[in-house]
Amino acid sequence: MRLDQINILQGDAFVVSDRQGDINPAANVPDGLFYRDMRHLSRWQLRLNGHQLEALSADNLEYDEVVFFLIEPTGTIYRNPSLSVTRRRAVATGMQERITVHNFGNTPVAFELTMIFDADFADIFEVKDQMSKTGHLYRHRRDGGITLGYSRADFRRETHIDAPGAFVTEESLTFRYELPPGQEWGIDIQIRVGVEVDAALQRRQHHPDMPYSIREWLDASPILDTDWDDLLHIYNRSLLDLAALRFYPFVGDRASLPAAGLPWFMAVFGRDSLLVSYQMLPFHPELAYTTLRALAERQAIHEDDHRDAEPGKILHELRNGERAHFGERPQSPYFGAADTTPLFLIVLDEYERWTGDTQTVQDLEPAARAALRWLETYGDPDGDGYIEYQTRNPRSGLVNQCWKDSWNSVVHPDGSLAKLPRATCEIQGYAYDARRRTARLAREVWNDPGLAERLERDAEELYRRFNTDFWLPDLGYYALALDGDKKPVTTLTSNIGHLLWSGIVPPERVDALAALLCGPRMFTGWGVRTLADGQPAYNPLEYHNGTVWPHDTAIAAAGLARYGHRDEANQLAMGLLQAGHHLRHRLPEALAGYPRKNTLVPVLYPTACSPQAWAAGAPMMLLRMMLGIDPEPDTLAVRPHLPEDLRRLALHGVRFRGARVEALAGTAAHDLDRLKPVPGARELQ
Numbered sequence: 001m002r003l004d005q006i007n008i009l010q011g012d013a014f015v016v017s018d019r020q021g022d023i024n025p026a027a028n029v030p031d032g033l034f035y036r037d038m039r040h041l042s043r044w045q046l047r048l049n050g051h052q053l054e055a056l057s058a059d060n061l062e063y064d065e066v067v068f069f070l071i072e073p074t075g076t077i078y079r080n081p082s083l084s085v086t087r088r089r090a091v092a093t094g095m096q097e098r099i100t101v102h103n104f105g106n107t108p109v110a111f112e113l114t115m116i117f118d119a120d121f122a123d124i125f126e127v128k129d130q131m132s133k134t135g136h137l138y139r140h141r142r143d144g145g146i147t148l149g150y151s152r153a154d155f156r157r158e159t160h161i162d163a164p165g166a167f168v169t170e171e172s173l174t175f176r177y178e179l180p181p182g183q184e185w186g187i188d189i190q191i192r193v194g195v196e197v198d199a200a201l202q203r204r205q206h207h208p209d210m211p212y213s214i215r216e217w218l219d220a221s222p223i224l225d226t227d228w229d230d231l232l233h234i235y236n237r238s239l240l241d242l243a244a245l246r247f248y249p250f251v252g253d254r255a256s257l258p259a260a261g262l263p264w265f266m267a268v269f270g271r272d273s274l275l276v277s278y279q280m281l282p283f284h285p286e287l288a289y290t291t292l293r294a295l296a297e298r299q300a301i302h303e304d305d306h307r308d309a310e311p312g313k314i315l316h317e318l319r320n321g322e323r324a325h326f327g328e329r330p331q332s333p334y335f336g337a338a339d340t341t342p343l344f345l346i347v348l349d350e351y352e353r354w355t356g357d358t359q360t361v362q363d364l365e366p367a368a369r370a371a372l373r374w375l376e377t378y379g380d381p382d383g384d385g386y387i388e389y390q391t392r393n394p395r396s397g398l399v400n401q402c403w404k405d406s407w408n409s410v411v412h413p414d415g416s417l418a419k420l421p422r423a424t425c426e427i428q429g430y431a432y433d434a435r436r437r438t439a440r441l442a443r444e445v446w447n448d449p450g451l452a453e454r455l456e457r458d459a460e461e462l463y464r465r466f467n468t469d470f471w472l473p474d475l476g477y478y479a480l481a482l483d484g485d486k487k488p489v490t491t492l493t494s495n496i497g498h499l500l501w502s503g504i505v506p507p508e509r510v511d512a513l514a515a516l517l518c519g520p521r522m523f524t525g526w527g528v529r530t531l532a533d534g535q536p537a538y539n540p541l542e543y544h545n546g547t548v549w550p551h552d553t554a555i556a557a558a559g560l561a562r563y564g565h566r567d568e569a570n571q572l573a574m575g576l577l578q579a580g581h582h583l584r585h586r587l588p589e590a591l592a593g594y595p596r597k598n599t600l601v602p603v604l605y606p607t608a609c610s611p612q613a614w615a616a617g618a619p620m621m622l623l624r625m626m627l628g629i630d631p632e633p634d635t636l637a638v639r640p641h642l643p644e645d646l647r648r649l650a651l652h653g654v655r656f657r658g659a660r661v662e663a664l665a666g667t668a669a670h671d672l673d674r675l676k677p678v679p680g681a682r683e684l685q
Helices: 122-127 201-205 216-221 229-244 270-278 286-297 340-355 358-363 365-376 425-444 449-469 495-502 507-517 551-560 566-581 611-627
Strands: 006-010 013-017 032-035 038-041 044-047 054-062 065-069 083-092 092-101 110-116 134-141 144-150 155-162 172-179 184-196 221-227 629-631 637-638 646-655 659-666
Touching: 006 054, 006 065, 006 083, 013 065, 013 083, 013 092, 032 092, 032 184, 032 365, 038 122, 038 184, 044 155, 083 340, 083 646, 110 425, 110 449, 122 637, 155 659, 172 184, 201 270, 216 229, 221 229, 229 566, 229 611, 229 637, 270 286, 270 340, 270 425, 270 551, 286 358, 340 358, 340 425, 340 495, 340 646, 365 425, 365 551, 425 449, 425 495, 495 551, 551 566, 551 611, 566 611, 629 646, 637 659
Parallel strands: none
Antiparallel strands: 006 013, 013 032, 032 038, 044 110, 054 065, 065 083, 083 092, 092 184, 110 172, 134 144, 144 155, 155 184, 221 646, 629 637, 646 659
16 A cells, blocks of 8 residues: 555445546556546546645545645745635445545636546456457547447457536547636536346345445444553444445345455455454354355365365355456356365354354255265365365465465475365364364254254364364474475464464463464564564565565454453554554554564555455454353353553443344443443344
């Protein structure tokens, strides 16, 4: 994310521009108006009398609206401009822009206002990888507007620009006007997007434009009360970012699920949507409800090598651009993830624990049983009890199918790649947790005690074998993975935090892991490095080999708290939340892994998504951890353990089983150690 970058977004449409509001063509830069993975405007530059304007200020009004205040440059500090320009822009399925010119001079001013435009219809991956187009670009002028289009076989996209009163050329709109002193003049420009793809896919992907308003979303959110002002701002920023990233996969349904992040991942990602849904259960359980339904509906039922699909597998990614349409990337839905399927089972259980919605668990029983079969068959092709992965599509499938899915993320300490297939440690933890959780559902909801007993036996066997095969006694931590020869990959990584979160670690080994997670090799002062310092593979600017990811740190903190290491968990939480003070209270996808003592401020990873869904959800997970909120069979318990510098923390209106409850700690609690229902609580559904 550039420092001068301004973003607005709504669902699967977003706009990235500079502080003048201009969209400037540049290689490998995701500026533009994007809709469903393609760029519908690649140039959108405002000129007044042929000159670029200067920005006085620019700021978002909401996540989907921004205003720019601009002036005409005079070329000298001794003469102030008489004309100023306001651009007010909103995005939905397309873009609307209101341009207003103000004359603050004493005489009439004749001016020429020009908008220069273009649309390259680049697929988001063509932007990222600087690839060229193979289809046909066209444009048709009409009275007061123009249509820019792109076609290739049965695939077509169009951008319709409507500008009443403009003189229209193939690349510009021009308005000429004489403005009296003290007056203003304005014009509205509408940009509509047109999509022609497979009709069945279009029906599946259609959604209304944000039927659940931002005010409704905020009103439904718990109210945070704390004496730490930065935390209040981080909480509110996270809520707004998650509101902006919502998709509506079911026509006419207000329930939403989160996209992964702007700009590269404005799409449904199984892993991201599931983890964000988990993070948000005390705050917005409808995210989990929709995510589970949407992923179950798209669960693989056949083998498909190109899509890495296998019966029972939960999807990795759902794309709508040209490259996916023609199979130049794996066609959507793409299933190249080995962790989404156990995560689906984990979130299904956690959703029921928070909501008591056994009907959804019953409805999704076939999908859950299919997911279990995948764990036991396709997920474990050699029958050794571990989930391992290797793409079925060597031409364009993902090499790494864990959350660290960059090509070089599973490496030995010297940086050499681990041999395929790979069984990463955290996925085994997920599989263990998924079996234990699904056993509970089988016993309590599906009335299948035989399945419950088998899953519990399988979980215990996995626990025993994992703690033998993955533990490195000479090093005091778990191997990152077993490689294709079943040899441990001895790299020290943040994956050990996920193992704590899953509960697969014996209590006697937790102290060693806690010391590593909070020690200088792994903890930068802002968060946990994905790969520990001191190993040749470490690079503070390598995507998964040394950066700090907020969601990853939050998972490690939750794992430490699970085992009673609350002080260490708070150390990680405070470091991450203190970073928000320097980042306008928005946690990005990733930070560089430099030590805090050297940089004093957090350093952004150069191409980090911002906003990014599971980064926005990380503070929610930390709030739950600090308050010790946990659903129990008959009640929702709170066992707070606050950081030393945090004296008051409360969440009013936590969502639990159809009611609103309070979580209080510190000076807000008055020694209250249980959550109490709020009078007049509203039902969740």
